[in-house]
Amino acid sequence: WxxxxxxxxxxxxxxxxxxxxxxxxxxxxxxxxxxxxxxxxxxxxxxxxxxxxxxxxxxxxxxxxxxxxxxxxxxxxxxxxxxxxxxxxxxxxxxxxxxxxxxxxxxxxxxxxxxxxxxxxxxxxxxxxxxxxxxxxxxxxxxxxxxxxxxxxxxxxxxxxxxxxxxxxxxxxxxxxxxxxxxxxxxxxxxxxxxxxxxxxxxxxxxxxxxxxxxxxxxxxxxxxxxxxxxxxxxxxxxxxxxxxxxxxxxxxxxxxxxxxxxxxxxxxxxxxxNDDPNPGESPKKEKKRSFRFDCSGTSTGIFLGIIIHIISTVVIGMHGILMKSQKSMAADLLVGFTDLLMFLVTLLACFLAFFQMRKLQYRIHSHGEVIDDILLIVGLAGECVYSCAGMDLYLNGRLTKQRVSWITIPSFVLRITEVLIQTVFILFASRMRCYNYATRESHPGKQVITFLLVCNINLFIYHTFETMESNFGFPVNLPDNYSVMLSIASPIVVFYRFHSSACLAEIWKHTYSRKHHEHLIHEPVDLAEKNVIVDKL
Amino acid sequence: WxxxxxxxxxxxxxxxxxxxxxxxxxxxxxxxxxxxxxxxxxxxxxxxxxxxxxxxxxxxxxxxxxxxxxxxxxxxxxxxxxxxxxxxxxxxxxxxxxxxxxxxxxxxxxxxxxxxxxxxxxxxxxxxxxxxxxxxxxxxxxxxxxxxxxxxxxxxxxxxxxxxxxxxxxxxxxxxxxxxxxxxxxxxxxxxxxxxxxxxxxxxxxxxxxxxxxxxxxxxxxxxxxxxxxxxxxxxxxxxxxxxxxxxxxxxxxxxxxxxxxxxxxxxxxxxxxNDDPNPGESPKKEKKRSFRFDCSGTSTGIFLGIIIHIISTVVIGMHGILMKSQKSMAADLLVGFTDLLMFLVTLLACFLAFFQMRKLQYRIHSHGEVIDDILLIVGLAGECVYSCAGMDLYLNGRLTKQRVSWITIPSFVLRITEVLIQTVFILFASRMRCYNYATRESHPGKQVITFLLVCNINLFIYHTFETMESNFGFPVNLPDNYSVMLSIASPIVVFYRFHSSACLAEIWKHTYSRKHHEHLIHEPVDLAEKNVIVDKL
Structure with a gap:
């Protein structure tokens, strides 16, 4: 051999x-x-x-x-x-x-x-x-x-x-x-x-x-x-x-x-x-992709709704710092808990709305993204699951040992894990959607919602980063040792999940509504007038 | 009437x-x-x-x-x-x-x-x-x-x-x-x-x-x-x-x-x-510009050199904080002074290099930007002048009253004001340049340097923001009252100057080397083959 x-x-x-x-x-x-x-x-x-x-x-x-x-x-x-x-x-x-x-x-x-x-x-x-x-x-x-x-x-x-x-x-x-x-x-x-x-x-x-x-x-x-x-x-x-x-x-x-x-x-x-290419000499040499194109139509509502969420969460981060300084850690925790609840709820609703609005699009077997996107997304999902389960587990533990724990923990974590699951499913599904017929290409169904989700995820990325810096909501202060190690492994992955799902949403945002696939698909020569328009637009 | x-x-x-x-x-x-x-x-x-x-x-x-x-x-x-x-x-x-x-x-x-x-x-x-x-x-x-x-x-x-x-x-x-x-x-x-x-x-x-x-x-x-x-x-x-x-x-x-x-x-x-349009009904209705296109060829060297500068300056910010905590404010000031000197020197050299490399481009009377860019740039320049002059003035004042002032202040401020002037002139000049002939269109003269300047300016923007948050380098701690007011007016403008010059550089980066103007200028029908290539690229 x-x-x-x-x-x-x-x-x-x-x-x-x-x-x-x-x-x-x-x-x-x-x-x-x-x-x-x-x-x-x-x-x-x-x-x-x-x-x-x-x-x-x-x-x-x-x-x-x-x-x-x-x-x-x-x-x-x-x-x-x-x-x-x-x-x-x-x-x-x-x-x-x-x-x-x-x-x-x-x-x-x-x-x-x-x-x-x-x-x-x-x-x-x-x-x-x-x-x-x-x-x-x-x-x-x-x-x-x-x-x-x-x-x-x-x-x-x-x-x-x-x-x-x-x-x-x-x-x-x-x-x-x-x-x-x-x-x-x-x-x-x-x-x-x-x-x-x-x-x-x-x-x-x-x-x-x-x-x-x-x-x-x-x-x-x-x-x-x-x-x-x-x-x-x-x-x-x-x-x-x-x-x-x-x-x-x-x-x-x-x-x-x-x-x-x-x-x-x-x-x-x-x-x-x-990725070992079996016959690398023969496959055509692809050019490095050099120029990027963004079609920003139908996004501003999404962006501005997202910014409202962003402002709210930043204010909460600030207030959390202030409350912690004034030794009111109970109130600070409650505030963070309610904000978590609000944000996960809004994002969850946005996911459902996006599912609903994108029902008219066409399915294609290949996703836009690459293998790495799916792998990283699943890694992030696993991290989120571990994080939420540990949180609920510790809450039950706290109840059993009669410590003071706030009831907001459970709904917050349940909503969190639901949101993460639905969003992951949505991302995996939506990255295999295309916009093929003319009617939907003009109206961009679901683009506003995707933009909103994108901004929300970036916002949650920043928010979770601060959360891991200061204190983890829903976790008691005196953690058992093994939980502490688990938490410090899971919490960067939680942050990473948000970063990566925003990356995937950006891909969806960019590719689902682009005209490229469309023109490749129908393969009929576009008439000269339209070509001229496109050339002029360049 | x-x-x-x-x-x-x-x-x-x-x-x-x-x-x-x-x-x-x-x-x-x-x-x-x-x-x-x-x-x-x-x-x-x-x-x-x-x-x-x-x-x-x-x-x-x-x-x-x-x-x-x-x-x-x-x-x-x-x-x-x-x-x-x-x-x-x-x-x-x-x-x-x-x-x-x-x-x-x-x-x-x-x-x-x-x-x-x-x-x-x-x-x-x-x-x-x-x-x-x-x-x-x-x-x-x-x-x-x-x-x-x-x-x-x-x-x-x-x-x-x-x-x-x-x-x-x-x-x-x-x-x-x-x-x-x-x-x-x-x-x-x-x-x-x-x-x-x-x-x-x-x-x-x-x-x-x-x-x-x-x-x-x-x-x-x-x-x-x-x-x-x-x-x-x-x-x-x-x-x-x-x-x-x-x-x-x-x-x-x-x-x-x-x-x-x-x-x-x-x-x-x-x-x-x-801006009052004299006959608004008659002028053709422009469409809102919706899609953006970036040509990223010939930028990565610039980006990565800029990132080295960024890493150095961020390390310096961190060290400054550490030194201030350990009550070594003298060493902290010296560190910031030398970093300032280094960064302004590098940016100044990059400006000269860009001037040199862009000598082959063609001049056009209209700039890419709009009136607002020039106005904001001049406002920023004025702020920088006031800031630097005040800094040097206070240094002289400190010398006269026999206070301990470090000699690094003067070269740093002189270099700063030179850099700002040269860069402003460069931006105003370069925004009126175009890339018209085919040879230069392929080689993109100066694009790497402009990318580098862009990253440097964003970096200086972040750096100056932290500087105004913590302490202003080169200024004594016990400022006279009128200087203090002047400083607190000038220092946001200094930050703004960096932000805005990076905005202008981004415009130059985007428009100088684009093909759009070229095709509009020559006005000869591009042959069909090329059109097809362009359509395929879309």
Whole structure:
């Protein structure tokens, strides 16, 4: 079988996936195990991190030099040829890249990746500067974080510009490299989730200590405690990120962005790995899509209704902060609960309305989006389910142990999970709809509602981001330990679900009502007059 | 002359402008004078505010019902006609609106207006809720802020959707209403600037009191002072916005947004007022532009270089916050100073490079943009000049009085003002360039640099926003009073300059390299093959 090309490529695929699996598992164990978290093991742990990042960066460098931009190497080869060092340049010349594959196709997702990736780089960059800040850290930390910045930045550029590359040869290095990046991204994701939950844990402990101290003596101890936490003289080798302690609640935003970036990046690398073009030389070279076109008719009502929701929720975020400062956390929770209820209700109604209005459209088997959209959507849905179920579970637990819990939790979570389910079904369904007949093409049935849903989802994305930064509504303050870990894994995914469903809705908004499919379908020559109109419109 | 239509319209214009002038002056005097700011005058002052807003809201309601969406009224008239109450319906029927005028044409400016306007509404909305929060306020405040929300929201919708309306008849109500909105916007602008400067003043006084107290006794007094400031039991009738005290430094962001919104709105209302179509019935009815097209070729290098700058500046913002917390304000200032220097230097070099690369393009007398772009750009330029000059002036003052000032101030401000001047000249010049010949159309000379400048300006916009929230670099902490007022007027304009130059750059980016003008210019029938290609591309 060693001479069968298909068998070879299957073997490479299998080996590389096993490699990724083992690497991910090893990395997970290293993250979680108490042995590696101990203070003495800082050097092996850092070396492990540096190795992970180095291999990934080396792989991307290879990819850029040899696959994506082969001109540099080709010029060198020609130079060497002219000098007489190489006899047969044709053997060495690298081919031009082909952009046929599937990748992060949608503009929205790519812009989101840019945003998340640059925020992630900011986190690592701050960390580098903080290494020199107080009690100088060992040089290996600087190297580690610098590699992390480079890795994030390269991956960002790769996803934004070149994710549609299709790897031509049965390329061993490419396959293993992609799987390595998947592993690194998953490892980053887990380690950040662990860091987040450990921070929450530390904060809560301090809060309780403070409250106990208050009950006993006066506020004397308060200052020392909070001082210890915020002004901690870092041990030179503790694993904690210094930026998190220094930046306070803003760092939570950065962490959420980084989690989302690594999630997207892992899925995209996986998809590129999976997509092996059987005969890449023969398929026609598609041009990179360069220009974008938006048809904004029939949207302004949707936008302005959405903005009202946005204003309300932003006001609520502000009031929540104010109420928390004035020690009225009960009222703050109630306020957030009612707003949640209102927003989920409105979005749910909008989903039903959209279903109703879009009943006249035609069904097509292929969706607009790509595989990645569906995968990410399902991941988000799973996160939402876990989140809501945990919330209801904790409410029941609170009732049993006779704690003070507000009744608004249950309807809010039930409505939330209903809304998420209906919306996911709607997105999966609507992305397979097309607008084929002339009558519906002019009236755009459902476009206003989709615009409204889009704005609402962006708004919920911002709202959930703030929610995870401050406090999670519906969850008691003193969480059990295992719930706390679960929550800090689920809550970035909840944020991500909103981001991604807005991305999918944007795709639906753009493609369902476009004329492109229509003209491709009917295949009858459009008469010259209409063509002229179109040309003039250009 | 009473029968001459032109004389009539001139008379109306003159009267309405005089009305706006008087109203603005009266409002300014009321804002500034100590009589009206006293505690006893709260009721007349509030009534004045309510009246201002009521008239503006009434005007916009009129505009929407009678001019923009006349269908509602027309349906009522037909209904009355069928019932027999009206004899001659044709006399009463309102015409359809015509969208020929100049207004906020560019997409970028409109989206910006949406953002600023919704942030402004958030401020007023929070204020409404806070009226019920502690020590219930008089009902008139609720009315006042509710009207402010409605006014902001209506104006936002008007600017976004309908700013290209041309008012048909020599419409007395429309003219006076527009001038009234101009006055209201200017008044909002001034009052917010005054509020900002008074807050800064109050903060500084507290800081100094705290520092003095620290020198004398221990931190005992600190808590009481800051408590007084943050937890102030509001007098029921003080003019201060409660939201500002409650929201802390976030409110500064909201205030900046509101200032920018009222500036844009005032200019747009003024332009609509000025633009009187002489014979509106005859000019062909332009369609509302509905679809947008972006040609994104040749941009990714620019974007990614810009993102590096963005990451650096965001890291610096984070580090600035950390250093300020650790009481190292000197180091924080130095860091910000060097970053300013770096960013202005890079942007300046990019401007020169763009000038150099665009030398091959063709000049055309008409700019892409509209009058409003140039006006707003010049306003921003004036703000930057005032800001930089004040900065240098205060540095010299500091040298004379032997205070500790860092030398980095002077090169930073000199570079800043050079950069701003060069960039303004470049924008005004480049918006009159076109890409006419085929060779340049393919190579897009200068597009990468323009993209880079665009990203840099957005980045500086964010950076300056944070700068005005926290502290102004280069300015001593204990400002003289008159400088403080000047600064709080100039610093939102500085932010606005960056926003608006990015808007202009986006226009240049979009239009300079588009094919539209080209095809309109040569006016030769494109052959069928090319047409087919274009149709297929659609």
């Amino acid at each position: 060693t001479k069968n090309a298909k068998a070879k490529s299957f073997c490479i695929n299998m080996l590389s996936s096993v490699y990724a699996l083992i690497l991910t598992m090893v990395a997970f164990v290293i993250e979680i195990s108490p042995t590696w978290r101990s203070e003495e093991m800082w050097l092996p742990y850092s070396i492990f991190c540096v190795l992970m990042y180095t291999v990934a960066v080396a792989y991307f460098t290879y990819l850029y030099l040899f696959v994506l931009y082969p001109n540099v190497i080709n010029t060198c080869i020609y130079f060497l040829f002219r000098k007489g060092y190489i006899m047969n340049p044709c053997k060495w010349i690298l081919d031009e890249p082909v952009y046929n594959g599937e990748g992060a196709g949608t503009m929205y997702l790519r812009v989101g990746t840019l945003f998340f990736g640059s925020m992630g780089s900011v986190l690592w960059g701050t960390e580098i500067l903080l290494c020199f800040f107080e009690s100088q850290r060992h040089g290996i930390y600087v190297v580690k974080y610098a590699l992390a910045v480079i890795f994030t930045y390269m991956q960002m550029h790769f996803i934004f510009s070149n994710s549609k590359i299709s790897l031509k040869r049965t390329n061993i290095i490419a396959k293993f490299g992609l799987m390595h990046s998947v592993a690194v991204n998953l490892w980053t994701w887990l380690s950040i989730c662990l860091i987040k939950s450990s921070i929450k844990h530390a904060k809560k402990e301090i809060k309780y200590a403070v409250e106990e101290a208050k009950n006993k003596t006066r506020t004397e101890t308060y200052t020392t405690w909070s001082y210890d936490f915020t002004m901690d003289d870092f041990g030179p080798h503790d694993k904690q990120l210094r930026a998190i302690i220094k930046l306070g609640s803003n760092s939570n935003l950065l962490l959420t962005c980084l989690v989302e970036f690594s999630l997207i990046a892992a899925v995209i690398c996986f998809i590129i790995w999976k | 009473t029968k001459n239509a032109k004389a009539k319209s001139f008379c109306i214009n003159m009267l309405s402008s005089v009305y706006a002038l008087i109203l603005t002056m009266v409002a300014f005097v009321i804002e500034i004078s100590p009589t009206w700011r006293s505690e006893e005058m709260w009721l007349p002052y509030s009534i004045f505010c309510v009246l201002m807003y009521t008239v503006a809201v009434a005007y916009f309601t009129y505009l929407y019902l009678f001019v923009l969406y006349p269908n509602v009224i027309n349906t009522c008239i037909y209904f009355l006609f069928r019932k027999g109450y009206i004899m001659n319906p044709c006399k009463w029927i309102l015409d359809e609106p015509v969208y020929n005028g100049e207004g906020a044409g560019t997409m970028y400016l409109r989206v910006g207006t949406l953002f600023f306007g919704s942030m402004g509404s958030v401020l007023w909305g929070t204020e409404i809720l806070l009226c019920f929060f502690e020590s219930q306020r008089h009902g008139i405040y609720v009315v006042k802020y509710a009207l402010a929300v409605i006014f902001t929201y209506m104006q936002m919708h008007f600017i976004f959707s309908n700013s290209k309306i041309s008012l048909k008849r020599t419409n007395i109500i429309a003219k006076f209403g527009l001038m009234h909105s101009v006055a209201v916007n200017l008044w909002t602008w001034l009052s917010i600037c005054l509020i900002k400067s008074s807050i800064k003043h109050a903060k500084k006084e507290i800081k100094y009191a705290v520092e003095e107290a620290k020198n004398k006794t221990r931190t005992e007094t600190y808590t009481t002072w800051s408590y007084d400031f943050t937890m102030d039991d509001f007098g029921p009738h003080d003019k201060q916005l409660r939201a500002i005290i409650k929201l802390g430094s976030n409110s500064n962001l909201l205030l900046t947004c509101l200032v920018e919104f009222s500036l844009i709105a005032a200019v747009i209302c003024f332009i609509i007022w000025k």
